[in-house]
Amino acid sequence: MTTGVRRRMGVDERRQQLIGVALELFSQRSPDEVSIDEIASAAGISRPLVYHYFPGKLSLYEAALKRAADDLAGRFVEPREGPLGARLLRVMRRYFDFVDEHGPGFSALMRGGPAVGSTTTNALIDAVRQAAYVQILSHLGVTDPPARLELVVRSWISLAESTALIWLDGRRIPRRELEVQLVHDFAALAAVSAAHDEEMGALLRGALADEPADGPFTDLVGRLVALAS
C-alpha cells in the first residue's frame, strides 16, 4: 500500500517519534538549552505541529523522561543466577551505559533541571529508585526487609546516583573502576551495618555464602584486611 510519497504518521506514531527526537537532544545537551524549534527541525515538522502533539516543552520533557525512566528501570533486571557480586556488577555496567548515553540530561535532571519540583518528574525519579530497591531485595531473597536493610539499600542507591553525577563532571576516574567500586561500596555499607546489628550480620553471611573466591566481594574483604594490617 506504499504510494511513493511520504507516508503520514498516526498520532501515536508521531508522538513516539517526537519523544525519541527530544530524548536524544535532551541527552546531548542540558534540556534548558534545547528549544522546541530545534526539536521540530530534528523531527522534520513545523513548530506548531509539535504543539499539536505536546501542549508545551514541559509535557514533551516529561514524556521523554518517562521513556528514559522505563529504559533505566529495565536495565536493573538481571537473572537470579550465579553469585550476587557478579550480578550487581553487570547491573552497574548497564547503569553506567545509561548514564554515559544520557549524560547532560541526567546531570540536569538530578541537579535541578527545568522540571524539577514538578510532581510528574519527582514521581518518575522515585519510581526508578523504587525499581532499583525492589530488584535488590528480590536478589537478596528478602520480602519483608528490616529497617536497617532498607536503609543500606536505599542509601546505597543514592550513593550510586551521586557517584554517577560526580563521574559525569569531568570523567576524571575510569567508569570501569567506579562500576566495581560501587559493588564494593554496597558490600562495605552492608558490612558496616552488619557490624552494628546481628540480624544484618546473618543476612550478609547468607548473601555472601555463595560468593566465589574470585568474586568482587571476596576481593574486597582481602583488600580491606590487607589495608588494615
Place this chain on the structure above:
Amino acid sequence: MTTGVRRRMGVDERRQQLIGVALELFSQRSPDEVSIDEIASAAGISRPLVYHYFPGKLSLYEAALKRAADDLAGRFVEPREGPLGARLLRVMRRYFDFVDEHGPGFSALMRGGPAVGSTTTNALIDAVRQAAYVQILSHLGVTDPPARLELVVRSWISLAESTALIWLDGRRIPRRELEVQLVHDFAALAAVSAAHDEEMGALLRGALADEPADGPFTDLVGRLVALAS
C-alpha cells in the same frame, strides 16, 4: 527609653523576627502546609504587614532557609584536635541535632519542597554541601584533593543526607547508632577507594595513623575482620 507601650521594631529587627517565626513553623510542618496567615498570627502582626517585609511566601521561605543553612554549616566547624574519628562523630551528633530540630522542613526541602528548582534554594543547598566538603578536606589536611578523594567525600555527604532523610521517615533506627554508622561508612568508603588506588591508600593510612585503639575507625576494622572470618 522604654515607654511601657509595645516598642515598634525596626525594619531589620522585624525581618529577623519573621524569619525566626517562619523557620520554626517550617521546621514543625511541611512548608507547603504553613500559610502566611499563620506566620502573621504567630508573629503577632497583620498579614499585609508580612507582605511589607517579604513580597511573598517564597522570599520568606528562602530567607528562613538561608538562616537554617548558615546554622547547619556552623555545626560542621570542629576544632582540629584529637583523632579524626572522634571529630567526625561530634559533627554527626550536631548534624542529627539539626535534622531532628528541623525534621519536616528538612524532608520537604530535600524531597522536593515548594522552592525546589528555585536558583536560590539550589544555591543554598549546594553551599551547605560545599561547606561540609571544605571542612572534611581541611581536617584531612588536604588542599589539592585527587579526584578519588573528592568522590569519596562528596558521595559520602550525599549518603549522610539520604541516611538522615530515611531516618526521619519513621525514626525506626536509633539516631545514636546512625551517627556512629556514618563515621564508619566514611571509613568504609575511603577504604574501598584505597583498595583500588595507591594514592588513596597512602592518604588513608596517614589519616588513620593517629586513631586510638578505642576510636570508631579501629572499632570498625576489628568488626569487619571478625565478620570476614
